[in-house]
Amino acid sequence: MDDVKDKVIAILNDLTGEDFSDNLDENLYDSALLDSMGTVQLLLELQDELGISAPVSEFDRNEWDTPAKIIAKVEEMKQ
Amino acid sequence: MRWYIPYGNPTYFIWLALAIVPLMIGLLYGRRFRGYQTIISLFFLILTFGGPNWRTGIALIGYLAYQVILVAVYSKYRQRKASPNKGWPFVLAVILAIVPLVIVKVTPAIESGRQSIIGFLGISYITFKVVQTIMETRDGIIKEFHPVLFGQFLLFFPTISSGPIDRYRRFLADYDSVPKRADYLNLIQTGVRYVFTGFVYKFILAYIFGTVLMPGIEQRAILAHGFSWNIVAYMYVYSLDLFFDFAGYSLFAVGISYLMGIKTPMNFNQPFKSKNIKDFWNRWHMTLSFWFRDYIFMRLVFFFMKHKVFKSRVTTANVCYVINMLIMGFWHGETWFYITYGLFHGCALVINDTWLRYKKKHQDVIPHNRFTEWFAIFLTFNVVCFSFLIFSGFLNTLFFGPSKF
Numbered sequence: 381m382d383d384v385k386d387k388v389i390a391i392l393n394d395l396t397g398e399d400f401s402d403n404l405d406e407n408l409y410d411s412a413l414l415d416s417m418g419t420v421q422l423l424l425e426l427q428d429e430l431g432i433s434a435p436v437s438e439f440d441r442n443e444w445d446t447p448a449k450i451i452a453k454v455e456e457m458k459q
Numbered sequence: 460m461r462w463y464i465p466y467g468n469p470t471y472f473i474w475l476a477l478a479i480v481p482l483m484i485g486l487l488y489g490r491r492f493r494g495y496q497t498i499i500s501l502f503f504l505i506l507t508f509g510g511p512n513w514r515t516g517i518a519l520i521g522y523l524a525y526q527v528i529l530v531a532v533y534s535k536y537r538q539r540k541a542s543p544n545k546g547w548p549f550v551l552a553v554i555l556a557i558v559p560l561v562i563v564k565v566t567p568a569i570e571s572g573r574q575s576i577i578g579f580l581g582i583s584y585i586t587f588k589v590v591q592t593i594m595e596t597r598d599g600i601i602k603e604f605h606p607v608l609f610g611q612f613l614l615f616f617p618t619i620s621s622g623p624i625d626r627y628r629r630f631l632a633d634y635d636s637v638p639k640r641a642d643y644l645n646l647i648q649t650g651v652r653y654v655f656t657g658f659v660y661k662f663i664l665a666y667i668f669g670t671v672l673m674p675g676i677e678q679r680a681i682l683a684h685g686f687s688w689n690i691v692a693y694m695y696v697y698s699l700d701l702f703f704d705f706a707g708y709s710l711f712a713v714g715i716s717y718l719m720g721i722k723t724p725m726n727f728n729q730p731f732k733s734k735n736i737k738d739f740w741n742r743w744h745m746t747l748s749f750w751f752r753d754y755i756f757m758r759l760v761f762f763f764m765k766h767k768v769f770k771s772r773v774t775t776a777n778v779c780y781v782i783n784m785l786i787m788g789f790w791h792g793e794t795w796f797y798i799t800y801g802l803f804h805g806c807a808l809v810i811n812d813t814w815l816r817y818k819k820k821h822q823d824v825i826p827h828n829r830f831t832e833w834f835a836i837f838l839t840f841n842v843v844c845f846s847f848l849i850f851s852g853f854l855n856t857l858f859f860g861p862s863k864f
Contacts, residue, residue, distance in 0.1 A: 416752055417776050420760045435598035436757050 384430065384458065388451050391425045404448040409441060422450075432457045462510040464580070465620045466661070466711040471506070478502065479718055483647070486720045491637050496719070503616040508579060515579035522559055522582065523613065526589045527606050529555055530596070534604035537596050549597045556593055560586040568793035581620045583790060585613050587750055592627050594754055601627060608634070615723075617715040621708060623726040623746035633721045643720060650717030653710040661707025669700035681857065690857070694848040701847055702730065705744070730843075734835045735815070736807045739843055747787075756783045776812060781805035791850075800850040807842060 393399055396413040400406060408414040414422070419439060427433050432454060444450055463471045478499040485492045508516035533552040536542060563582055566575035592609065595601045612630050638646060673696050680689035709726035716723035724746050733739035740748040759779045762768075769775045781802070788801020818825050848854065 416757050417760060417772065420757050420764060421772070423761070424764055435600065436753065436761055437595045437598040437600045439757075 384455050385451050387429055388426075388454060389447060391422060391429065392447055392450075394425070395421055400447040404451075405446050407445050408447070409445050419444075426454060430454060430458070462512060463506045465503070465507055465616075466657075466708055474503070474506070475715060479715070483718055486637060486643055487640060489637055489640070491634075491720065497611075500611075500614060500616045504614065504619070507620070512580075514576065518577050518579045521577065522579070522585070523610065525559065526556065526585075526613070527609060530589065530592055530609060531604055531606060533593055534596050534601075537599075538602065538604070544597065544599075549593070552593050553590060556589045557586060564789075564793055584618070584620070584622045584624060587622075587624045587747075588613055588627070591750065591754055594758075595627065615716075615721070617719070617721075618712045618723055621705070621712075623709055623712060623724050624750050625723055625746070629724075630721065638720050646717040646720065646722070650714040653714030653717065657707045657710030657714060659707075660703045660710060665700055665703035665707055668696050669704060672696050673700060677853070680853075690848070690853075693851075693853060694844050697851045697853065698844040698847040701851075702727075731840055732836060733839050733843070734832065735839055736804070736811045736842065739839055740804075740808075743843075751783055751787055755786060756780075759783065773812075773816075777809045780808040780812075784808065794852065794855070796849050796852045796855050800846055803846050803849060807846070 389400055392408075395418050396408070398413060406413075420436070423434050423436065423439065434453075434457065444453060461470070463474075465471065482492055482496055482499070485495075504519075505516070508519055529552060533548065536548055537544060559577055560582055563575045563578040566578075567573060592601060592612075596604070608631060609627070611634060612625070612627055615625070615630065618625065637643075673693070676689055676693050676696055680687060680693050683689055706727040713723050713725055726744055726746055728742040728745065730739055730743035733742055756779050759782060760775055763775045763779065764772075769778065782805075784801045784803075784805035785798065786801070787804070788798040791797035791800070
């Protein structure tokens with residue numbers, strides 16, 4: 381499932397301008413790297429690139445706040 | 460028997476303390492007495508909606524029946540196997556859910572201040588809970604509909620009159636379980652502290668600003684005819700009264716919820732320390748602004764981006780900010796000052812974002828130090844207070860109201 385990981389990191393890199401490969405537990409909201417706009421873009425990109433459809437209400441900030449958690453969520457939803 | 464506005468006077472608190480002690484003992488011993496909780500909920504609802512207010516009680520019952528049926532029908536449609544999940548039943552359900560609120564809000568505007576007979580204290584807050592439930596049912600996140608649990612959620616008495624606005628799934632998780640004893644002891648400690656901080660806020664500070672200081676300033680401002688420094692004084696006093704009154708109420712609601720083992724979300728987080736307007740909306744009336752963020756702003760952005768309505772991300776955000784805050788303005792009521800207040804904050808968010816982008820681009824030349832941070836807090840505080848002056852309706856009384864002298 382490394383494919384998912386690479387894609388999510390690439391999407392996040394696109395959105396925030398930061399590389400999270402070595403920083404998977406950084407909190408995206410506390411550091412203000414992601415806001416509501418970024419979040420929606422993230423959901424749309426995940427939909428386009430990985431084919432998972434996560435509705436906006438699925439998005440609980442506490443469960444999606446680090447790259448590692450996002451990757452775990454996406455992998456769970458792909459199955 | 461006397462009749463009470465929630466948390467309005469000391470007697471109400473005595474009733475509260477007496478009623479929740481058995482519930483607390485149960486929780487300490489690992490049990491939630493749901494039947495008992497329902498009985499005391501009814502008791503407190505009758506204290507507020509009974510007696511001389513019985514008409515609003517009838518309105519509440521009617522409203523509740525209407526919404527439960529509406530959500531039940533929509534859930535049935537959405538949760539049957541291979542539900543087509545079309546857009547129109549969803550839109551129709553949302554419209555039907557807000558129709559009662561719209562009638563209540565529009566009636567005074569077109570019938571010169573007369574209140575609608577279907578209104579009751581807290582209708583605007585309950586409506587948020589209904590609409591979010593419909594939205595999450597559409598998204599398939601809420602998979603089951605229980606009329607009784609839904610009713611418990613809507614009528615949760617500590618928050619019925621003015622929030623904080625909880626979320627169905629979050630509320631249910633608490634209601635269905637009993638906190639561990641250590642966690643519950645922490646909740647009691649925090650809850651008691653909240654209630655006592657609430658006393659200081661509402662019965663001392665809000666009293667000083669709202670009851671001691673405000674009337675005199677108001678008189679002087681009216682007598683001055685036109686602009687005077689009294690208006691500026693009014694602006695600050697009103698803003699502080701608004702904060703301490705509402706934050707005090709919210710502390711009561713959250714504190715009492717905690718004692719009942721329900722972790723109702725917090726409503727305020729030191730809003731006057733905000734460094735910018737966006738920061739402010741993350742700290743002021745948080746359950747309302749997060750509701751708008753999650754159920755209006757993000758959904759609008761999602762829709763606009765998916766259908767590529769606007770070319771740029773910036774335009775999309777700006778349009779959504781203004782629509783979002785305008786709807787918040789209309790929700791407050793159909794008067795020019797509430798709607799202007801919404802528009803004002805929509806524009807403030809647009810300016811805020813533009814400035815932050817500019818600052819990021821030129822960060823090598825724009826200074827950032829302790830002084831600029833203090834200045835940012837000072838500026839935000841004043842912008843916010845000015846918006847509350849609009850919100851207060853006092854400018855309306857001053858410049859457009861019937862002449863009193």
